[in-house]
Amino acid sequence: xxxxxxxxxxxxxxxIVAALTPADLGAEAPAASHVATTRRSSHPKGGxxxxxxxxxxxxxxxxxxxxxxxxxxxxxxxxxxxxxxxYTGVGDRFLLLADRGVGDGEVTYPCRFHEADLVVDxxxxxxxxxxxxTRMLSTFSGAPVVGSxxxxxxxxxxxxxxxxxxxxxxxxxRRLSDGSILICDEYGPHLVIAxxxxxxxxxxxxxxxxxxxxxxxxxxxxxxxxxxxxxxxxVSPSQKRFMAILQSPLVQDAMxxxxxxxxxxxxxxxxxxxxxSGFVEREYDYRLDDLANCVSEVLAxxxxxxxVLERDGRSGxxxxxxxxxxxxxxxxxxxxxxxxxxxxxxxxxxLPVSKRLxxxxxxxxxxxxxxxxxEKPEGICWGKTLPDGRRTLWVCxxxxxxxxxxxxxxxxxIDTEAIRH
Numbered sequence: 001x002x003x004x005x006x007x008x009x010x011x012x013x014x015x016i017v018a019a020l021t022p023a024d025l026g027a028e029a030p031a032a033s034h035v036a037t038t039r040r041s042s043h044p045k046g047g048x049x050x051x052x053x054x055x056x057x058x059x060x061x062x063x064x065x066x067x068x069x070x071x072x073x074x075x076x077x078x079x080x081x082x083x084x085x086x087y088t089g090v091g092d093r094f095l096l097l098a099d100r101g102v103g104d105g106e107v108t109y110p111c112r113f114h115e116a117d118l119v120v121d122x123x124x125x126x127x128x129x130x131x132x133x134t135r136m137l138s139t140f141s142g143a144p145v146v147g148s149x150x151x152x153x154x155x156x157x158x159x160x161x162x163x164x165x166x167x168x169x170x171x172x173x174r175r176l177s178d179g180s181i182l183i184c185d186e187y188g189p190h191l192v193i194a195x196x197x198x199x200x201x202x203x204x205x206x207x208x209x210x211x212x213x214x215x216x217x218x219x220x221x222x223x224x225x226x227x228x229x230x231x232x233x234x235v236s237p238s239q240k241r242f243m244a245i246l247q248s249p250l251v252q253d254a255m256x257x258x259x260x261x262x263x264x265x266x267x268x269x270x271x272x273x274x275x276x277s278g279f280v281e282r283e284y285d286y287r288l289d290d291l292a293n294c295v296s297e298v299l300a301x302x303x304x305x306x307x308v309l310e311r312d313g314r315s316g317x318x319x320x321x322x323x324x325x326x327x328x329x330x331x332x333x334x335x336x337x338x339x340x341x342x343x344x345x346x347x348x349x350x351l352p353v354s355k356r357l358x359x360x361x362x363x364x365x366x367x368x369x370x371x372x373x374x375e376k377p378e379g380i381c382w383g384k385t386l387p388d389g390r391r392t393l394w395v396c397x398x399x400x401x402x403x404x405x406x407x408x409x410x411x412x413x414i415d416t417e418a419i420r421h
Contacts, residue, residue: 176193361410
């Protein structure tokens with residue numbers, strides 16, 4: 001998905017560090033600080049090399065300071081559910097965004113993001129992880145933002161827009177040049193800008209046809225399907241545009257089968273970021289590989305090209321598709337004027353964004369597939385440039401707050417040739 005100028009796609013445990021080679025991925029991360037080395041191949045395939053994996057225990061606590069238990073008895077300060085990440089541009093500091101919490105919205109989980117230092121040492125081939133802080137999200141008035149479906153239902157059914165919404169399922173995050181934070185979510189869906197403390201200061205308007213609507217007679221007619229809203233967000237290098245992308249097609253662009261919204265034409269929207277007005281400039285059609293796939297994230301390369309993380313919903317040996325595509329929007333058709341698209345066919349007179357496979361996370365060379373394949377790689381971001389001139393690309397995986405599952409973060413070294421035209 002690419003726009004001729006730029007876009008934004010709609011976004012540890014204290015003292016625990018682990019760095020593993022692909023061969024080590026099956027091992028448990030130690031409970032105390034630890035650093036293990038990774039080996040670097042002399043000629044990485046395709047100019048992309050996995051230089052380390054951080055695996056964080058599912059029982060770890062964050063730095064929220066919360067002590068109460070949630071409705072299901074789980075801890076309110078559990079670390080996990082990583083849905084997105086972004087580099088702050090300062091030192092080795094990253095933002096890690098958590099989603100709506102334990103139980104897929106069944107509890108009143110206070111939404112949050114974390115600040116963590118992720119340090120890659122090319123000389124020793126090590127990765128260090130340290131959780132620095134946890135920031136709680138709050139509304140314009142300062143009320144806590146929660147992941148509760150009950151709160152979300154209240155938001156959805158309040159007439160005349162008089163209700164100040166309090167529920168979010170955060171899925172995408174980007175740090176803007178002024179230090180503020182851009183966040184997208186699936187519930188509204190919403191695209192908001194928060195300050196560094198986590199308080200929402202403004203909301204960007206998105207097209208009404210993207211909004212989640214109440215079903216009529218039990219049937220969804222238009223808008224995003226539940227839990228299929230804005231999944232990723234990107235900011236163009238010039239910071240003139242944001243691009244937000246849906247996880248799956250809109251209801252009017254899909255077919256509903258067995259309670260699932262299925263289709264291949266997934267929309268992304270480009271918004272004017274100047275003055276943070278949120279004026280929608282255009283929409284593009286991103287074609288999914290398979291009806292079973294969804295989009296997890298988008299990341300800008302330049303003003304027209306993006307990386308899009310597309311995946312299936314399986315883990316372990318059943319996982320077949322965890323791929324990052326290089327997408328170009330330069331020649332794509334603006335589909336903003338098309339109210340409804342076919343569920344599978346390419347719409348007439350429409351040229352979707354071009355895409356080519358750029359990084360297959362299940363490629364045997366990385367050792368991340370087979371029984372070790374994570375179900376939900378969810379976030380991608382650029383990090384610091386290595387001393388040898390290669391860029392670092394980071395990927396985070398959502399463990400659904402399951403204590404038995406690790407939160408994984410991968411780091412790849414990218415040759416400049418790998419992202420040139």
